[in-house]
Amino acid sequence: MLISAASPEIRSREQRRQLSDSSSEVLQTKHCLQEHLLGDEYEKSQPSRKEKSLGLLCHKFLARYPDYPSPSQKSYICLDEVTEELHVERRRIYDIVNVLESLHMVSRLARNRYVWHGRHNLPQTLQALKKVGEDNKYIQQIQMIKKREYEHEFDPDGERNEEMASSSGSSEQSEMSFVELPGVEFRAASVNGRKYKSLRVMSQKFVMLFLVSTPQIVSLEIAAKILIGEDQLEDLDKSKFKTKIRRLYDIANVLSSLKLIKKVHVTEERGRKPAFKWTGPEVLPNTQGRCMYTKLEATSTTSSPISESITSKEQCSKALFPSKGKQNFTRHSSLIKLVKSIENDRRKIQSAPTTPVKISASMYLFIIFLLGTSFPLFLSQMRSCIRYLSLPSSHRTCTYQSLPVFPNTIAQIPAITKHQLEGQAKTADEMQMKCALSSPEAVPTPEPSQQPALSQPLGVCPASHSSVSPVILPHPQSGVSYAIYLHPSQAHTVTTYSPGFMLQPLPCANVTGIKSNNSKVLNKITTEEGNTQRGLDEPPKSLAAEERPETKSETSQRCLKRSQALPETNLIKRRKSDEESLDTSLGEPTKNEKPPSNSSQTNHEMDNVQEERQNETKTVDQNMASCCEQCTKENIPEDEDKIKTKQDLPVAFAIPAPETFFPSGYLIPLTHCTHGNKAECSTKEKAGVCSLQHTAYSSPITGVIPMPASELKTVNIPAFHITPLNIMLSPNSIAAAPVLSNSCLNSSSTSSAPNPSSSALNFMLQHIGLIPAGVQIPANPVLQHVPISSQSENISHSSGSTNVQEGK
DNA sequence: CCGTCCCGCCAGTAT
């Protein structure tokens, strides 16, 4: 950790070392304790199968790069180096890189070379994938498969092909396409002529399934069937199915490492089946025109873009990302150069005197959520705000980027938050940057390298929407900024903010029923809920019938070769069990030190806790005063608790509000956000931030899982002061106003309403330096209106006897 | 026994 101050390289290296060390240490310890015979044998214990797992490897890989790399310092990935340093065969790295590429976390630059993007693109990617998934009618396909299986129970006939053909056939476009992101640089470089059947596409589709289905749980079986069904029109043979499953495991492993999914089991009449549950960031529903994505023909080798839908989407994306408008390139040096020059241009723009950073630096902080509003409107509102704030006209330069930014940023917050909570390490630069942002001296003369941090991640697109529109308005006179949470209906009123407009704290009474506002959403949920889970399974039967001999001559050879390999010792086996026991004894606090491999159980615990917490919070007093009181004492959600123990941080909190009420607006004075206070923010912040960011590697499952809340609750806290070191986490919350306060450090809220407000606030606060980077106000999963305990764990309603169990 | 999934062959591509 101490080393974290050193160069990123050293740090990451160290990190890796620790990781492996700790894991091996643990193993050795166990051995000492339980190994009866074989004294030294275990020392040179060959890496057990598990130690070689793709998941672990992926963790190591990920540990080398920051989740949110600062745009200024692009990290490149050299496969040779990686393979050497991680001691793995190249082949394995490809597996990892391929799925990362599918998420646009990396993109291929050239042979042997990739660029690391980190999770910056994740929100857009997921949104795009979700959109595509919807377009592909995956939901229907899933249902069809289930239905068919059910029918097959009785008459294993073969009319399924027709159904399948009709369904998947209708979406021929889904053949072999790879979802691209308009904003992803160099993405095109990865699109070479090679057949695109790959893991990449598979990975994307797999993710789509999660994003599309309501309980976000997908069984391998269904995933495999759907993926197969799409590829070839139905020639399901058993071996193909098996292969598909195998691939899915590969993908699932890296997705798990990314903490986007976790393994669960779906139990039904047939018994329990492996499945995976989405644990990644909630993806906001797409709104027409907001989502920009392009599908590229897999086999396309041309340098010209092949977009199937050159519609408003396209245009929109082009308008938003003029410099990124390029679509698809083959790997060609000239093209790469072009890209570079474009990038340089962009950099120049970003380095312009005035940038979003400055905006925040000058304390003209504001966040506008125009959820449910059209983008153009958003833009205009943004402009008016900017105008009002008397920002230098030069801002218009960055308007291009900064404007679209917000929505996008918001979307990213959940991921960021989660990530940070998990204690992932950050690069020193990143930390510095954050500190700098809040420090007075840095503000006046923003360094080019710093600015991108704010503007770039934001540079991409889709607007999010929610029923609540939090707004943070600067109040020059008093030097205090206010965060205002407005009901959508009021949003316009505020955004057209005029100098004379004075925001006033509103009494709790002045609330609006959120439920009714979200009725649409809720309805959707309830209707979708329950039909997503699969029903039966018995693919082999039908598949076997069609099985065709596809044997390869070389198979026999392989067998021989493999048989030569010496079987591993029993030692390894034993170790496994030892490892298990030890892990359990480790307890939560040490989680961050644990090796990534096994954490399902931990997760399980967590979920339980969360449930408890939810119940707990439910009972929390509904009125403000008492709420605050309580907050300070108890009701500290598990998550926060963990964070506290893990990072020694002040806990965040959210104040629960009456379920049926939603404050139509309230103000949160951001006292420290004034011009003169930057210094204090920065100093305190620095300490906080830095310490936070140095958190050691944490186990994959240790992260905070967004809790589903059944109701939206918010609080009206007119006069809280936000202090740098205080964080407020509203675990589930959304609208739960992210309120920070020294006196009120608690949390409890259980709100859950599609409202990125907390995210946005987090983001802003973090960038302003009010909140340590490692902390955040958890954003709330959007459509998770499922009854408290049910979340996605309870799929029972859907297929009656389906049931999900956590862990392996 | 069976769910996982490591391993590495080897075909297809890029240089």
Add this chain to the structure above:
DNA sequence: ATACTGGCGGGACGG
């Protein structure tokens, strides 16, 4: 031709 990619599936490991 050589090196890089990555589809693929046998069969070993772990529970």
